[in-house]
Amino acid sequence: MDTPERNQIGTPISKFEDSPVFNYINSLSPIKPVKSLHVTQTFSSLSFASLPSVFTSPHVSSHRESRFLRRHSDSDPSKPESSSVNGNKDCTNEGVVMDAAQLYNNPVELNENCDQVISVGETSVEAHNEHSKFVIELPRTLKYDCGSPDCDPTPCVIEADCTSGLADPSIVPYVQEASEKLSDDEEHAHLQGMCQIGQKKEGTVCDWESLISDAADLLIFNSPCGTDVFKGLIENSLEPVTRFCTSLVEQFPENNINDANEMQIVDIVSTEHYRTEDPSSQPLEADQLKEMENQQNKFANTNSNKGVAICPSEIKDNEVKACTAFACKSDFNLYRGIRRRCLDFEMAGARRKNIDDGSNCSSSVSQFDEKITTNDKQLVSIKPSSDSSRRSLPGIGLHLNALATTSKDYKIIKNENLSSGRQLSLPNSSASIHSPMASQEPLHNHKSLIPASSERDTDATDNEVQLLEDASQEPTFSEEYNQNSPKKKRRRLENAGEGESCKRCNCKKSKCLKLYCECFAAGVYCIEPCSCQDCFNKPIHEDTVLATRKQIESRNPLAFAPKVIRSSEPVPEFGDESNKTPASARHKRGCNCKKSSCLKKYCECYQGGVGCSIGCRCEGCKNAFGRKDGSAIIGTEVEPEEDEPEANEKNLVERPLQKIEIQNNEEQTAVSAHPITPLQASRPLIPLPFSSKSKPPRSSFLTIASSSGLYTGQKLGKPNILRTQPKFEKQIQIVTNPEDEMPEILRGDCSPSTGIKTSSPNSKRISPPHCNMGPSPGRRSGRKLILQSIPSFPSLSTPQSHR
DNA sequence: GAGTTTGAAACT
DNA sequence: CAGTTTCAAACTC
Numbered sequence: 001m002d003t004p005e006r007n008q009i010g011t012p013i014s015k016f017e018d019s020p021v022f023n024y025i026n027s028l029s030p031i032k033p034v035k036s037l038h039v040t041q042t043f044s045s046l047s048f049a050s051l052p053s054v055f056t057s058p059h060v061s062s063h064r065e066s067r068f069l070r071r072h073s074d075s076d077p078s079k080p081e082s083s084s085v086n087g088n089k090d091c092t093n094e095g096v097v098m099d100a101a102q103l104y105n106n107p108v109e110l111n112e113n114c115d116q117v118i119s120v121g122e123t124s125v126e127a128h129n130e131h132s133k134f135v136i137e138l139p140r141t142l143k144y145d146c147g148s149p150d151c152d153p154t155p156c157v158i159e160a161d162c163t164s165g166l167a168d169p170s171i172v173p174y175v176q177e178a179s180e181k182l183s184d185d186e187e188h189a190h191l192q193g194m195c196q197i198g199q200k201k202e203g204t205v206c207d208w209e210s211l212i213s214d215a216a217d218l219l220i221f222n223s224p225c226g227t228d229v230f231k232g233l234i235e236n237s238l239e240p241v242t243r244f245c246t247s248l249v250e251q252f253p254e255n256n257i258n259d260a261n262e263m264q265i266v267d268i269v270s271t272e273h274y275r276t277e278d279p280s281s282q283p284l285e286a287d288q289l290k291e292m293e294n295q296q297n298k299f300a301n302t303n304s305n306k307g308v309a310i311c312p313s314e315i316k317d318n319e320v321k322a323c324t325a326f327a328c329k330s331d332f333n334l335y336r337g338i339r340r341r342c343l344d345f346e347m348a349g350a351r352r353k354n355i356d357d358g359s360n361c362s363s364s365v366s367q368f369d370e371k372i373t374t375n376d377k378q379l380v381s382i383k384p385s386s387d388s389s390r391r392s393l394p395g396i397g398l399h400l401n402a403l404a405t406t407s408k409d410y411k412i413i414k415n416e417n418l419s420s421g422r423q424l425s426l427p428n429s430s431a432s433i434h435s436p437m438a439s440q441e442p443l444h445n446h447k448s449l450i451p452a453s454s455e456r457d458t459d460a461t462d463n464e465v466q467l468l469e470d471a472s473q474e475p476t477f478s479e480e481y482n483q484n485s486p487k488k489k490r491r492r493l494e495n496a497g498e499g500e501s502c503k504r505c506n507c508k509k510s511k512c513l514k515l516y517c518e519c520f521a522a523g524v525y526c527i528e529p530c531s532c533q534d535c536f537n538k539p540i541h542e543d544t545v546l547a548t549r550k551q552i553e554s555r556n557p558l559a560f561a562p563k564v565i566r567s568s569e570p571v572p573e574f575g576d577e578s579n580k581t582p583a584s585a586r587h588k589r590g591c592n593c594k595k596s597s598c599l600k601k602y603c604e605c606y607q608g609g610v611g612c613s614i615g616c617r618c619e620g621c622k623n624a625f626g627r628k629d630g631s632a633i634i635g636t637e638v639e640p641e642e643d644e645p646e647a648n649e650k651n652l653v654e655r656p657l658q659k660i661e662i663q664n665n666e667e668q669t670a671v672s673a674h675p676i677t678p679l680q681a682s683r684p685l686i687p688l689p690f691s692s693k694s695k696p697p698r699s700s701f702l703t704i705a706s707s708s709g710l711y712t713g714q715k716l717g718k719p720n721i722l723r724t725q726p727k728f729e730k731q732i733q734i735v736t737n738p739e740d741e742m743p744e745i746l747r748g749d750c751s752p753s754t755g756i757k758t759s760s761p762n763s764k765r766i767s768p769p770h771c772n773m774g775p776s777p778g779r780r781s782g783r784k785l786i787l788q789s790i791p792s793f794p795s796l797s798t799p800q801s802h803r
Numbered sequence: 804g805a806g807t808t809t810g811a812a813a814c815t
Numbered sequence: 816c817a818g819t820t821t822c823a824a825a826c827t828c
Contacts, residue, residue, distance in 0.1 A: 509822065515812055516822045555813095595809065601825055602809045 504529035505537075512537035513548040515559060520545070523560055563589070564608035590615030598623035 505526060510516045512526050512535040519526045519537055525545075526537040536544050552559045590613060596602040598612050598621045605612045611626015612618055621628040 505823080507823065510812095514822080516824090518824080521812095559812095589811095592810065596825095600809080602811090604811075607825095 505532050506530070507532040507535065509533075511535060513545065515552065520548075521560065563604055564610050591618045592616070593618040593621070597621065598628075 505512055505517045505519045507517045507530075510520075512520050512530070512532045515521045517526070517532065517537060519530060519532075524537075525539055526532050526535045536548075538545075549560070591598060591603045591605045593603045593605075593616075596606075598606050598616075598618050601607040603612075603618065603623065605616060605618075606623050606625060609625055612621045612623040612628035613626070614628065616628045618628055
């Protein structure tokens with residue numbers, strides 16, 4: 001896959017185009033393969049190398065051009081572009097797309113990137129090469145500068161999205177408040193900018209198509225909703241997306257009520273996603289969603305005329321996505337997972353800073369949190385009132401796992417199991433903004449929610465509401481949750497096992513402040529299901545947690561990085577091995593098993609669903625996923641349960657991209673419904689291999705996948721922030737192909753299982769800090785992009801994959 | 804449910 | 816860096 005891919009890239013796109021699947025996909029959505037490619041690229045921004053390749057491929061370029069051309073043409077007629085204005089618009093539109101991708105990589109950057117994006121978009125029409133540049137540039141911009149002047153306007157998009165995330169009617173007021181509270185004018189400026197942009201957008205009806213197309217892309221990325229959902233959602237969501245900015249702008253200044261309505265509508269969209277993802281999700285939401293849908297339909301009709309978009313729904317949903325915004329529902333989970341870990345602590349720290357500093361970022365972050373919280377409340381009980389309390393909550397700093405990030409996720413989480421969900425969210429404003437991580441913060445707030453939900457998925461709604469309320473009232477809610485006896489927790493975990501990857505810890509001596517603690521290692525706060533004793537891994541002890549984290553990180557910067565790294569590309573070093581070993585992913589440091597033969601979960605490699613690599617020091621390795629010696633598991637050696645997954649993965653890897661793409665599309669569509677893919681991609685990776693039996697991999701493993709978006713996968717089972725691998729796994733087994741496909745994409749990023757091997761198992765090197773995203777430059781990045789960005793669109797993936 | 808095994812994490 | 820201890824999950828009964 002690796003080396004050949006690029007070469008293949010050169011292969012005529014026609015191949016794919018010709019494929020029935022490709023045609024089918026095209027027919028399904030307005031989105032053109034080009035876009036998907038584009039998007040993916042953007043997402044993959046992380047991987048620079050890959051991008052170029054993409055660009056190089058005629059296929060991609062052509063698509064892009066077509067896409068951009070359309071936009072421009074559309075936009076142009078409708079609106080005479082004033083450079084600045086148009087730029088903003090473009091940014092918003094493209095920015096959205098970009099955002100999704102970026103979000104993964106660097107949510108924060110998105111804002112800044114907007115300008116670039118805009119330029120890119122324009123340039124793209126002229127020359128795709130520029131796009132490549134653009135993509136490349138993104139990473140550069142990654143470092144978020146709150147102060148960056150350029151960013152302010154464009155960034156608004158992202159921020160707006162985030163704020164829009166507040167979209168929930170209840171949230172709106174909060175958002176406004178937050179905006180008001182924001183010490184920095186910048187945020188206001190952003191909001192205003194967004195508003196302006198949104199207005200501009202409104203002004204241009206023509207833009208809709210372009211927007212829609214963009215939105216479609218976004219949608220795709222965001223949620224791989226089932227085809228049905230996808231169609232419907234896309235239509236709805238797209239509009240909302242485009243509207244999104246405008247609505248936000250307008251709404252803020254104008255009426256909350258109106259906004260609320262719109263927001264609801266938007267929410268509906270998001271909720272739909274949730275539904276798709278987790279049917280079991282909160283009943284309340286379901287009802288609400290229905291209502292929302294109805295309203296939405298009405299609203300859409302009315303709005304369509306107005307031209308005002310209400311993307312808030314997406315925003316809302318995306319909140320978790322938060323920043324990632326629309327992008328990638330499917331992906332969000334994965335990305336989250338990945339980032340989550342890396343970011344979590346950092347974010348937390350950042351967050352603190354923000355809080356302390358009261359910097360703009362912080363404000364924004366806080367807003368997110370609040371918004372999120374509000375959303376959650378709404379979701380659960382729809383009680384905004386608690387916000388104030390939450391704000392006061394000390395623990396805010398911790399971010400929930402990325403998983404929970406999106407509002408959807410929240411819902412899901414609630415439904416599924418929050419247990420895993422709570423990550424220590426990063427407080428950083430940037431973080432919040434950035435990625436799903438941002439959403440995580442909210443999670444933190446949601447902690448109460450999470451725990452409740454975690455335990456009782458089914459009952460979640462009522463309980464959740466109460467919990468939420470309680471939480472709002474009591475800062476320490478998390479502790480309360482812990483009440484459960486450890487055994488119970490374990491049981492839960494076990495039971496949840498499938499759905500919740502999130503296992504909860506049972507620490508007795510570590511106070512949950514060491515890596516021994518799965519929760520802590522995963523960057524998540526301990527919750528109810530945890531049976532830990534003397535736990536300090538709670539929002540209440542945020543400071544302690546952060547300090548400890550820093551300490552640990554100082555010792556080992558990668559301590560919180562995902563243990564299993566899956567790269568689409570084979571790691572250069574391990575190239576040979578990669579070939580040998582079937583598993584695409586590798587354990588960061590490699591295992592050291594001596595008695596388990598790497599056939600039990602004692603083995604982190606096995607647990608992670610990855611094969612052992614050269615880096616492993618294991619003795620008598622029989623890892624079903626891939627032996628240290630290089631014997632591939634692929635077909636032959638597999639353990640019954642695991643084997644299948646692996647085989648699938650392998651197959652997937654080897655399978656023609658087309659298939660994968662197709663599947664991906666399906667999955668996406670389905671995925672929207674099923675978080676699975678994302679999750680899988682993210683955490684699930686590891687878990688996947690495990691049979692349904694296999695418990696969800698530990699957080700650490702999950703991390704990679706999870707961080708990224710892992711979560712998505714969880715939808716299937718339970719959305720918990722951390723992982724709901726079990727379901728995931730099941731799905732995987734069932735749908736092996738689809739998953740694999742997704743995973744590949746994901747893998748490219750992180751997923752352990754299929755990904756081509758990337759990281760060397762051996763040493764820690766693995767995940768760079770960015771880590772999650774795309775550890776290795778070059779191809780990986782490319783793939784990652786694909787996966788993350790939009791797994792969905794085949795076209796994208798296929799071309800690359802063929803490469 | 805209790806106890807054992809295992810290997811990572813932490814410590815020296 | 817290597818060896819030892821600590822720890823909690825995974826596993827067994």
